[in-house]
Amino acid sequence: MPKKILEHFSVEHVQLLNEAGGIDPSDRFAISQFSEKRFKDFYESMALIRAIDEKALNLQRTGRIGTYASIYGQEAIQVGCAAALEVSDWFFPAFREAGLSVLRGMPIKNIYQYWAGDERGNVASDHQHDFPVSIPVGTHIPHAVGAAWAAKYKKDPIAVLTAFGDGATSKGDFHEGLNFAGVFKLPVVFVCQNNQWAISVPLSRQTATATLAQKAIAYGFEGIQVDGNDVLGVYFTVKAALEKARRGEGPTLIECLTYRLSDHTTADDAGRYRSKEEVAHWLKKDPLTRLKTYIETHCAWTETDETLLKERVNQQVAEAVEAYELEVPLDPLGMFDTLFETLSPELLRQRETLVNRLKEEKDGEAQ
DSSP, X not given: OOOOOOOOOOOEEEOSBOTTSOXXXXXXXXXXXXXXXXXXXXXXXXXXHHHHHHHXXXXXXXXXXXXXXXXXXXXXHHHHHHHHXXXXXXXXXXXXXXXXXXXXXXXXXXXXXXXXXXXXXXXXXXXXXXXXXXXXXXXXXXXXXXXXXXXXXXXXXXXXXXXXXXXXXXSHHHHHHHHHHHHHTOSEEEXXXXXXXXXXXXXXXXXXXXXXXXXXXXXXXXXXEEETTOHHHHHHHHHHHHHHHHTTOXXXXXXXXXXXXXXXXXXXXXXXXXXXXXXXXXXXXXXXXXHHHHHHHHSOOOHHHHHHHHHHHHHHHHHHHHHHHTSOOOOXXXXXXXXXXXXXXXXXXXXXXXXXXXXXXXHHHHO
């Protein structure tokens, strides 16, 4: 029986800065617009994110914040995306994009405040076009698509970017969002931080496809895979996708291939389901190490520069921790104030229980 080929497709893999900190001569033109200062700024941004992350882990272990989702190993994606976004663009984060939010203008103290359970840390400033952290996996993807649809309807020449992990690609929200974006050719860029593990579920148990990027093909638009530990590759790929979106040429799915070097959260023990050898293999691909190697070779970066950088970022983080810990705690009863115009009988009972508990704690302290 004769067969007709309806469609051919391929998925491009992008890498500019390799694991050894080198750039292929054929890619030199792509980065010729980068000054030494730009390379150093990218490195400093990644160093700041790592310092923020390390301090958050320390704060959690000493009981000063609650459960925290580490960024360790995924800094290049966040710096590349932040540099590619315009201030006027909208960003919809999941829960592992704290670094991107800081680079977009979120005060560092807000990160610690949020993970301590204080929702004031989740409030962006008026000029920052960022939505709040989304803890439920993938549910923010349709929200981002809705914002992109609104932008297209209003003829607002902006783009929307939403980031999520590989686990979100197993959720219906992902597929519904991509399908809608493809049908209506919306100005949205989907960035998947494929860190190989959806908590304890490996990528091989989530999909039979060779890439996550190719899932875009089913919805009628381009999917690209980029080395997520290569900040240059991420930057240029995301920048091109955002520009395409602003021109009205529709969405793009970008799979950033990376690895979660830490546990899923501080409530997890990744040593129970993955080997030390696997972690060591990915540690050799550390995004900070490879960019540091490049700037040492090509941008006259010295040990003195490194020392001064660490002092600067550590000072920023220390000031943020102090500002966070000086915040006056919220009244716990405030959680009931904006739920409903009239509280239900069950919520009234819960509020009364909390009132009594707070009174008992206050009386106990007074004794």
